[in-house]
Amino acid sequence: MEEEEEARCFLGRFVDEFPAALEEDSPLPVNPLSRKVSQEELHGESLELGLRLLAARNAPAGLSAVLCQAALSQLLQNDLSPFHCLQEAEADHKEEQKVVLLEALAVQRLFLNKLINVALAWHQNFPKLPPAPSRFLRCSVHAIKNTRRKMEDKHVALAEFNQLFGIQDGVERAYYAVFDGHGGVDAATYAATHLHVALSKQEALQSDASTAFKTAFKHTDDMFRGKAKRERLRSGTTGVTVLIQGQEMTVAWLGDSQALLVRKGQAVTLMDPHKPDREDEKQRIEDLGGCITFMGCWRVNGTYAVSRAIGDFDQKPYVSGDADCSITQLVGDEDYVLLACDGFFDAVKPSEVPHLVLDALQPPGDPEGGGEALLEQSEQVVGLRVAQQLVGHAKAAGSSDNITVIVVFLRPPEQLLAQDSTTGTAQATGDSTSQDAPQQ
Template identity: 30%
Template sequence: MIDNVNSVPPVTEKGCRITALMESGGVTEVDRTGDNQPNFTRRRKLQENFNVFADDYRYNKKKKPENSSVSGGFIINDQVQLGTTSEVKKVEESSVTCRSHGSISLIGRRREMEDAVAVKPGFLSKGSKKFDYFGVYDGHGGSRVAHACRDALHSLVIQQVSKEEEEEDINWEKVMAESFCKMDGKVNEEGTEMATMGSTAVVAVVGEEEVIVANCGDSRAVLSRGGVAVPLSIDHKPDRPDELDRIERSGGKVINWNGQRVLGVLATSRSIGDMYLKPYVIPDPEVIVSKRSDADEFIILASDGLWDVIPNDVACDVTRRCLNGQMIRRFEQQSKSHATDDQSSEGIKGGLADCAASFLAELAIGRGTRDNISVIVVELNGSVSSSTDGA
């Protein structure tokens, strides 16, 4: 056993990984291999930019919370590369239920990229209703479960909806519960090779009249409604009172090993996969169905690489400033001042939602996150971007 637990860095795939834990609480193997040397120059620059942003954010929040501009932007065309090449995914497909959307995935300071995102505009029609699909999947133990969810979970949702009766009203709680359960079954059919792998999943199905969010794990969805950050999911953490009670009633334990973990191993109490931790870790999603209103501005879906270091309200405020164009000039200035001959500012031309997702991801790295970061921004209506059109 390791005496000084506090000195161990946060668990990563190949760094400080607990590969097995017996019911007695004994650790059979611990790999404390160090991380790759980070890019200290880049990290310092990001931290300095974050400090500037944070100071300016606090000042403007106090003085002019709605109309003030934000200082301390980041370079969009200079994507973060710490450890290895980042996977960056920008979405350009047209949507049927929202104004725009953009997404990004960065490896951050991890050795491996285990996150995945799925964006499926117009993935489902039911009678006269049409829906878009957005999903963020945060893998652990490897990327295969997250990739499997990215490739198949939306198809399972379609299959479940097709089994519903002819009425247009859909029992979304039942559809999501059965879809997540089937996804979990498909992953577990892979056998021992994937038994120690899993993934969180937060999914938003956006219709013209409603938004459905299904969450399993500690990724999160947040809605900005009338300038207020409204959580559409609650993180499944092992020390959440109801989750702790469920785990203990099923015979499991929550052990403090660099944070509260199921059997001292997993820092989330629900996930798809993780067959070796059942029945303590379950794939059942919590589903929230919200009626859309004219005050709904946008939704942020992200892995905990963002939420561990950026509060809901700050993320929404930053996104709002990106969507209403206040960040564009700073992006352009930063890009021009740092671009080389073979670089351009194309990174800011993918749309305001792309800018918002990219800015949030880099802000999280500047704030010191150690995890992969995946972000999807879904602009629900034009009220944000049009609010400053006449300014």
């Protein structure tokens, strides 16, 4: 099998680089996200660290997922008390249970050593790995800082959701997310590290994805509140996430990052972004005693230009942490789903997207658009050019913000060139449930 051979070859290269566990005083090959982590945060931060290490060495994505999952399982069986760090007591009017923090550098060294040991064992005796997803979703991703001083966007593309979390219920899952931070990148980084972990732990995941997502968003916001308090962070982030679970696609979001479905060459609205001037959001904020004011754009209490976000604790509950969801049943005629931050959608209308994607799919030297040339270079095209051209178009159209675009193809891209390329916008009806009413 080609996949197994690729995995064996990678393990050979990896154990050549790491023939034994890391020494106690040797530098880590990849830096942890945090200096201190709670035991709950350890799950997400370890997986992020392991995936980053393996991706930098071009590991097959499926192998990376199961390696990290196996290493984390071993780590969590350890007594972690030697890694506890002393925490200064802080005066607080409420009695809160003190959160146990771990020294990240030391505990992540142990995690990486577990990862190395698993790789060494598998190199000697290659195991039977969990099956790869039967429906391979090609994904195109591109992100730029643009003219902004800092890059505050983060994104996640995880086709191996089940493999990363050891889920074996027979339902295939793929997860994608874009987070657009403001006031710093900390909240976006946190959401990109922990939201999918929180989602994987929801008992309602298979039976009620909307409830699972809403609980995961709220839990991630609560977790970040603890970190923000400990480290005096003031940032926030919008987020749009997509979970493809069997033949069901769930979109969950906070703020003004958006997801757009294209079906048969037509743009289909899946969601309504959370902006302060949206009538129901304005009413919710005013009912709480807040206000929206125009300062170049509509802002909550004169501060944030979004009405829902993870973080922004100085403006909670006016800036809500409650996500909205919509569910679409996939019937096979869907082309792709696009996720992007407001840096894209502020410059590009949804109705423009189908034509822009078709233009990006046209291989050089294939003016007829028959798709033959695309068949020969599809991986290259989908892996780079589509999202890259969409981002470039948004920048040329005047966007100065950070721009992140993810395009997840729900059928082979070469098929799209054969269908009618007429663009337009259609409201999701019939097989798409209506968006939930905003949380009060």
